[in-house]
Amino acid sequence: MATEALALRDLVKTFGATRALDGANLVVERGTIHGLIGQNGAGKSTIIKILNGLYRADAGTIAIGGQISPSISPRVIERLGVHIIHQEALLPPSFTVAEALFLGAEPSHGPILAGRRMRRRAEEAIGAYFDLTLPRGALIGELSAAQRQIVQITRALLNKPRVLVFDEPTASLVRREANRLFGLIRRLRDEGTSIVYISHYLEEVRDLCERVTVLRNGRDVATVDPRVTPMADIVSLMINRGIDEMFPKQVVRPGKPALALRGLGRAGAYADIDLTLHEGEILGLTGLVGSGAKEVLQTVFGLTRADRGEIEIHGQSAAVPSPARAIARRLGLVPEDRRGQGVALDISVRENATLASLKDLTRFGLIDTRRERRQVDGLIARLGIKTPGPEARVRDLSGGNQQKVVLAKWLSAQSDIYILDEPTVAIDVAAKVEIYRLLGDLAKRGAAILILSSDLLELQGICDRILVMYRGRIVRQLGAHETTPEAILAAAAGAGLGPERVAA
């Protein structure tokens, strides 16, 4: 018993009809880094919210340091030595670093703040844990995401925690910052702190953790040692499905050209872009940041104008100067900023799904609600959108299901050309698979699909052809079946490696 730093046993938590947790266990040994993984909706965030006292479990026990604690509030949990590093920093943006660090336990003379002592101790603490100094006197709101996270971790460490919970800590970090974080986590472990590490990135979990608990549907399906368990096994534990089913491949014979770019150029962004997208084809476009791939897509979206060249849609020359014009030509646009541009978060699934096709559903200026309802029900079933009902707010859906609503919008508008910008960013594995299957389905029915993605595995898995851009030009065309992620990356990075099938 005494070796357990934290033990959650048989936790149950229900919200209405859904069981977010259904007898979940998480037992963390003292002085270890323990991973917690699972798809979105598997119950990770519910566990965190129970741990920080926001939710109360319906059943089950929470033991911290061998001591069973019946009721949990933010104060109680911190007194017992458990601190949570939230994904979004919980720091007031208008505070200075020192103020944010010591809020709630400010150095003071009686009620009067000891400002200088507070600043000095803040600098000492950050220097001790991270070996760096933040800009003197900076406000939290002026710091970068990584710097804010440093403040948050230091804040937790000041309390000498016995258990430290990291919730998706690398989500907003670049690689170098993430490596620095991993170093710190290992050091804390060596100093005897127990760590719970929650992440989407299996690679990180493998490199960092000694044990990993896999959550699925509110239950812990397995606790394994990731250093000896093959990644593929862990993935199938998470999704309960073999890895080969990730990319449901459908062989489709391409038809007539649907979208063609001829000699497209835009000063400072891209030049000489020739590209033909056929009906029934899924064409991938990729490149590093600054390669111009994103800018090409923006022109096709109608957000920016090309200086030279032309765009043909179904064989007809078409300048596409605005998204409205693009939609009128039955282009379906799936932007990268899903929550900002893809869906309207605060209206219902039904309203979102028919947003682009209301014209077809309207009679004498009124919406034919029965037909609309029938169409929406059909779309929800066809796309497998997980929603409490057609009237649910899109905000309440998971990321993957929000993306399906975007696709539903274009399906109902009978789009036949789909342009997607990073369609599976921040979507969990199972929903990704469903979106891949949907795209395959669409292609089979004759839709032409252009995908911009930086997920190489995804490109290779679902596309027929992949165009790689480098410094504003298409430098390589790769047949998806004959290439590897390494070859795509090499071409994008400008190396002369990979299969010798250069685009004409």
Added chain:
Amino acid sequence: MTADALASPGFAEPKADTEDRATRRARRRSQIVRLGSIGALIAVFAYFAIAAPGFAALGNLTNVVEQSTVLALLAFGMSIVILGGGADVIRGGIDLSLGANLGLCAAAYTVASNAGCSDIAAAAITLAVGTAVGSLNALAVVGLGVLPLLATLAVMNICAGAELVLTQNTVLTANSPLLSWIAGASWLALSVTDWVLVVTSVLLVLAVHGTRWGLRLQAVGAHTQAARAAGLGVRGYLAGTYVGAGLLTAIAAIVQAARLSGSSPGSGDILLSVVLTSLMSVVFSRRLLPSIGGTLLSVLFIGCLINGFQLLNVSSYWVNGVQGVLILFVVAVRSLSTRTGGG
């Protein structure tokens, strides 16, 4: 194809070390706003000093301070409410009842004094009325969860109605030793009214910007979740701001009663100036939040503006319009700088 690649985030772009540069840029932007505001203040002051005869005379300046005391006390209350409730114009903290509360408290003092109450009793009644109105706001906002904008609008009407009942919408005169002491006495060349302003300013600067309570209050307003996670009693702080604003208003009412020798209808008109000065204080603060010092500067700025217009024989009706324009300007500056800055 291996499952390992599943986990790799594709092209991870190594970001150049631009962190500190971004921080510096954000700071410079807020610095420009701050320096610009102070520059505008100095420019207006300099203009009046040159153009308006007698503006820069010491007697006139103490006069400005004296005329500003009531407004300053109310604006301090408003700033504290905004600090604790958050600076969001729609959902954040605001107390629209301050002006009407001022009228009600002044009426309460006058009526009590005329009914034969001693000075101490009348002052106690006034403070009780002001605090009660603040508590009513607190009850509506914190207890019932009504948006502050609406809750205090309702309370404003309650106060205005109660004042009418007390005074029958007439000018009531009062005369008491306390009132004549406030209006007449002076110490070290400053009148009692001036001293009220000086003492409350110092105490509030210390309380809001120098104590644990003040820091925690600001945390409640700036990031409620963070305050809660730090174990603070958010509701207590929120309620306290409205009660405190009510108390400050009651003190202001006694000063007002002394200046006007009683109570007269129309005190509620001060609300526009209160909102303006409190919002304007934001541009003097690095955090782009109201501060006591910034509020005092804004109040004196408005005081100078009114006084300067009078000396230049510009109709005082213009002042309202100018204040309205300034509100728009200040809110626009703030929303611009929070949109592009921070991040």
